[in-house]
Amino acid sequence: MQILEGEGVTKYFGGLAAVSKVDFSVTKGEVFGLIGPNGAGKTTLFNLISGAFAPKPGVIKFRGEKISGLSPHKICRRGVARTFQDVRVFANMPALQNVLLGSLFGTPTGMSEAEANKRAIELLDFVGLSAMKDIPAGGLTLVNQKRVEVARALATRAELLMLDELMAGLNPTETAEAMELVTRIRKRGVTIFMIEHVMKAIMGVCDRIMVLHHGEKIAEGTPKEIATSKKVIEVYLGE
Ligand SMILES: Nc1ncnc2c1ncn2[C@@H]1O[C@H](COP(=O)(O)OP(=O)(O)OP(=O)(O)O)[C@@H](O)[C@H]1O
Ligand SMILES: [Mg+2]
Structure with missing residues (x-):
């Protein structure tokens, strides 16, 4: 079952498309990762889902019901x-x-x-x-x-927890603990959508990963597929 779905999700700041026509879906119970270079639009996508901004155009649904356009506290109370x-x-x-x-x-x-x-x-x-x-x-x-x-x-x-760079600024021991925390949260039945730059962490804990670049979705797949994707290596991971 899809717990979160986005269709054509777009957000402009002036002339800049920070998020551009992004389609995505998160399956209940999974750990879904979001990666991409600085300024790719990752945090903006979280701001759109949590209601800080409304997508324009685009629709976001949580448990099948439209949440885009609702205020942040209402989206929070939906779960x-x-x-x-x-x-x-x-x-x-x-x-x-x-x-x-x-x-x-x-x-x-x-x-x-x-x-x-x-x-x-x-x-x-x-x-x-x-x-x-x-x-x-x-x-x-x-x-x-x-x-x-x-x-x-x-x-x-x-029911859905969005983590924006939980591991950033942590030392290796703290990072390992944070990965373990993510695993324990999932065991409570909470679906996780996480932005992360720490590759070891994201590859280790995610079921699937989506990659943004200049606001557009350029790839999606299992950690293995993402780690070996030519396009992702070119724009983000490097050789
Ligand atoms: N409130 C805002 N007003 C104007 N421009 C914004 C705003 N928020 C983000 N931007 C711009 O939108 C683009 C995407 O920013 P965003 O913070 O979503 O990137 P990010 O992928 O989270 O990057 P990072 O990895 O550095 O956190 C950037 O060019 C940023 O400058
Ligand atoms: Mg960010």
Whole structure:
């Protein structure tokens, strides 16, 4: 079953087509990767899916229903959550409260405060941050701020989690841990759509990968197909 589908998804900034006529679909339960050179339109595509912008033209459907054009909070409550390339935690709020925002305000049906609190505590533990729950998020290291964002996104009861460069800026140990986290999230039944430049990570955890270049989709396939695609090697991977 396709959980997310895009048809002819396009976004212009002035005269620049940041995303151009992109068709894509993400299958429920998979880890779907998105790669491409800097400025290829990857984050813009995430912004289109999460409702920061509406595609023009183009349509995006989640579980068969059109979501493009809805506001970000409505899309979130449908079950689509994300993290940000430029990590966006609420710096002055403790880690736990950051996650609580997800469970209190982002879920489809809402929750009691007690339930929301329980969920936030469970997810902070899931990402390995229980011991830091009372520390203001702004005081955490980059990797831990990223973990807070993942927990906050999952707290919304997301069915689709979009990760924008989760591994960027992490050291090799942290990257391995982040890959393991992605695998554990998938085991919870959450579908993952991830942008990544770290090839080892994306090739290791994804079922399928789509490649953007100058806003256009230039390839899609299994990690093996992408790694050996002439076109992808030419524009992105290099020899
Ligand atoms: N809000 C915006 N206003 C104007 N131009 C934008 C905006 N957001 C992105 N762009 C432009 O759209 C193009 C695609 O940017 P985008 O951030 O989507 O690329 P990306 O593939 O995520 O790149 P990176 O790997 O560097 O994160 C770039 O040329 C960028 O300058
Ligand atoms: Mg980006």
